[in-house]
Amino acid sequence: MDTISYFKEQLNQLPQTQPAALARIRQEAADAFVQQGIPATRHEEWKYTRISSLFNKGFEWPVNQSATAVGEDQMQALRLPGSEKANELVFVNGRFSKELSVIRSKDLTVLSLEEAAAGEFEPLIAAHLGHSSDYLKDGIHAMNTAFMQGAVFVHVAKNKIIAEPVYAYHITDARAANSLSLPRSLVYISQAAELHWVETFHTLGMQESFTNQVVEMVAEKDARLFYYKIQHDAPHTNLVSTTHIRQIGQCYTYAVTISLDGHIVRNNTHVVMEAEHGEAHLYGLYFLNGNTHVDNHTIVDNAKPHCYSNELYKGVVGDSATGVFNGKIFVRQDAQKINAYQSNKNIILSDAASVNTKPQLEIFADDVKCSHGCTIGRLDEEGLFYLQSRGIPAKLAQSLLLHGFTSDILEKIKLDVIRDYADQLISQRLELL
Amino acid sequence: MLKIQNLHAGIEEKKILKGINLEVKPGEVHAIMGPNGSGKSTLASVLAGRENFEVTDGSVEFYGKDLLELAPEERAGEGLFLAFQYPVEIPGLTTTNFIKTAVNEVRKYRGQDALDAVGFLKLMKEKMGLMNIDQSLLSRPLNEGFSGGEKKRNEIFQMAMLEPRLAILDETDSGLDIDAIRIVSNGVNKIRGKDNAVLVITHYQRLLDYIVPDFVHVLYKGRIVKSGTKELALELEERGYDFIKNEVNIGEEA
Structure with missing residues (x-):
């Protein structure tokens, strides 16, 4: 059975008892996924990163998976420093695990997406889940959306500064069989609230592992979001990690991605600035060896005037590793007086290492300051x-x-x-x- | 301490040094002068071990060791120091951290124990006073955003910290105003002693008003064509390099 037929079958077995808003998006995503399939390298956005062939190996995606044997022993081995003072959100094979998670901050609400959509947060979910509509355009994003199971909704109340950071652990159990994880979260940061969020990825076992994660973060006026991703999973693991940050009021968002290990790692980090005077920072560092392939695709979308964004990605690439950077800056027609800076700098350590870098500016306004630049070179x-x-x-x-x-x-x-x-x-x- | 014999060196196919002979003894200050393109900086680079230059003939002995066989860091360990004409900016590495690493690596090479934090701080404070250098400069990334004068002062400060037996100053005066030249020269003079030597490479005589040389050599077309005392520098200042060039060129024709 080919990949799409397999997943089509799995889709048919998904439980149908969802709130209407979720059901609609899921159905649209399922249709889009069946139609588009896994993106091939002829797709411009996936030109340098070949994930389609990974699926030839076959992945189990058990619909009714519940308890897996991930417990405190495994958690101890992968906890980040400072976890005793952090809110820990644990996802096992893409599904939020209430048992393994610890919520310490009283102003932080963590609910299953279904629960949240059935209650007071329903309008927020209706307005923001899948907002980018990328699930209609990109097969891999569609896949995550179509199979949303064990997704979470996280809410930070107005004016609350969450002093304890959130540590989100994505664990894929590939001890017994090839394993696919599709974690999904929607995070809402209310007016003048502040949140620090750290994400890491871990595979247990030596079977094939593929994590296709989507996190959507929405920040209201005067909110402050600090988002960090640290990627140093085992060398045989594959990851597509999509982070959409949506600024709906004048706010400050910050994202840092550190990539060290994995077989294929693809990050889609997008920031949409929908309010004037927004400020966005995007930083990344990839330090690669072996055969690791890391692809950072970023989008900074300036939808309103007077926004400021700064983006700097740096790479050190050795052995036979590959680094890819594709940075897009959109400035929409009415987004005058914006400042957008982008830079990508790479050091190549060996003859077999390679870097592909591509800055893209699409500017429809006429009074803006944008700069971009990229360098690839040897050590000085x-x-x-x-x-x-x-x-x-x-x-x-x-x-x-x-x-x-x-x-x-x-x-x-x-x-x-x-x-x-x-x-x-x-x-x-x-x-x- | 330093014995250069018949040194030939170049870069790719280009021959730059064509038979340099020079001996430096402890306590001496030698000045090497010469017009642009005469090979002054090449000589400094070859002595310090810059990779892109190839030595095709001759020898350099430093305290009896074959200097040309040593890696740049080993030359530093042996007590050779090059103050760069263009000190390199190193982002993300603070000057203090850099100097501490350098001092301790040199000590390791010499079989001495590494300085602990207290010992290092004490040494640094002492040399900072000597060099009139500011703490704030040292906590910044190495040379990054430093002014020309700050970079050169930092070079001399590093020299003071590493206490070399032979210091080579490669056009340390270039781009400096007279006040900066005075500060840098004072620094050099404070660490001069009977056991160490200085090789001053310069285009102009003015630096030699402050760092007074025992010997002056004129380098032209890759050779030392004239040697003398500090008076030679004054003569060059007055008459320019042309008279030397003429002498050499006439000699070549004859």
């Missing part, structure tokens, strides 16, 4: 010689230069424990050189 020989001439051996000099290169991205991580943790991961990577 002159810098290396400078350090060596001061008595620092070549290997250590290289490590200092590369650490220095990554440091401005690491510094963007405002949570001290997470920054130290990411720094430690980078230092470990440097030691392997």
Whole structure:
């Protein structure tokens, strides 16, 4: 049976007892998925990242999966530092696990999407779930939306600063069989509220693993969102991680993506600025070795005037690894006086490593400031010689230069424990050189 | 301490140094002057071990060791220091962290224990006073956004911290105003001693008003064509390089 036929069959077995708003989106997504299938590389947005062939290996996607044997033992091995003071949201094979999750902040509401859609939050879900309508345009996004099971809705109340960060763990259990995870969350940050959100991805076992995650985040006026993704799953694992940030009032959002490991990692990080004077920051660091392929697709969509966005992605790519950066900036017709900056800088460490970078500006307004630039090069020989001439051996000099290169991205991580943790991961990577 | 014999070096197919002979003894200050393109900076680069230059003939001995066989970091360990004409900006690496690593790597090379935080701070405070350098400069990323004067002062500060036996100043005066030249020269003079030597590479005589040399050599077309004392520098200042060029060119024709 081919991939689409298999999933079509699975779709038919999904329970139908959903609130109407969810049911409609699910149905549309299912139709779109069946029609579009898994995106092939002839699709412009997937030109450099081949995921279709992964599905030839066959993935189990058991509809009625409930309890799996993920418990405290596994959690202990993968917890992030500072977890004792964090809200922990645990997703196992894409489904939110109430048992493993810990909610510590009283102003943070975490509900299953079905529960939320049946209650007071129904208008928020109707207005924001699937808002980008990417689930109609992109097969992989459609797949996530069509199979939403165990999705969550997270709400931060007005004026509340959530002091304890949210740590979202996405665990895929590939111990017994090839495993597919489709986690989905919708996060709503009310007016003048503040939230720190950290996401990590973990595969158990050595079978094939594919995680296709979508998180949608909505920020109201004066809200502040700090979003961090750290990706260092096992080398055989595959991940498509889609983050849509929607600014519906003048607010401040911040996203940092750190990618270190995996077989194929694709990040879609999109920010839509729908209110004047919004501010968005997007940063990323990929430090790759082995055969890892990391693709960062970003979109900053300036829909209103006077917005500011800053985007910097940096890559260090060694061995036979591949880095891809595709950064789109849209400035819509009425979005005058915006400032949008974008930069992508890469260092290649070996002959077999490669980087594809593509900045894209689509500007329909006539009074804007936009800049973009990208560089790909070797480690600076002159810098290396400078350090060596001061008595620092070549290997250590290289490590200092590369650490220095990554440091401005690491510094963007405002949570001290997470920054130290990411720094430690980078230092470990440097030691392997 | 330094014995250069018949040194030939170049970059790719281009020959730049065509037989340099020079001996430097502890306590001496040598100035190497010469017109643009004469090979001054190449000499500095070859001594410090910059990779893109190829030595095709001759030898360089430093305290009896074959300097040309050593990696740049080993040369630093042996006590050679090059103050760069264009110090490199290194983003994300603070000056303090860099100097601490350098000091301890050099100590390791020399078989000494690494300095602990307290010992390092003490040394740094002492040299900062000597060099008139500000703490705020040292907590910034190495040379990043430094003014020309700050970069050169930072070079001399690094030199003070590493206490080399031979310091090579490669056009340290270039791009500096007279006040900055005075500050940098004062720094150099404070660390001069009977056990170490300085090789000053410069296009102009004015730096030598402050760092007074024992010997002055004129480099032209890859060779030392004239040597003398500090008076030679004054003569060059007055008459320009043309008279040297003429002498050499006439000699070549004859």
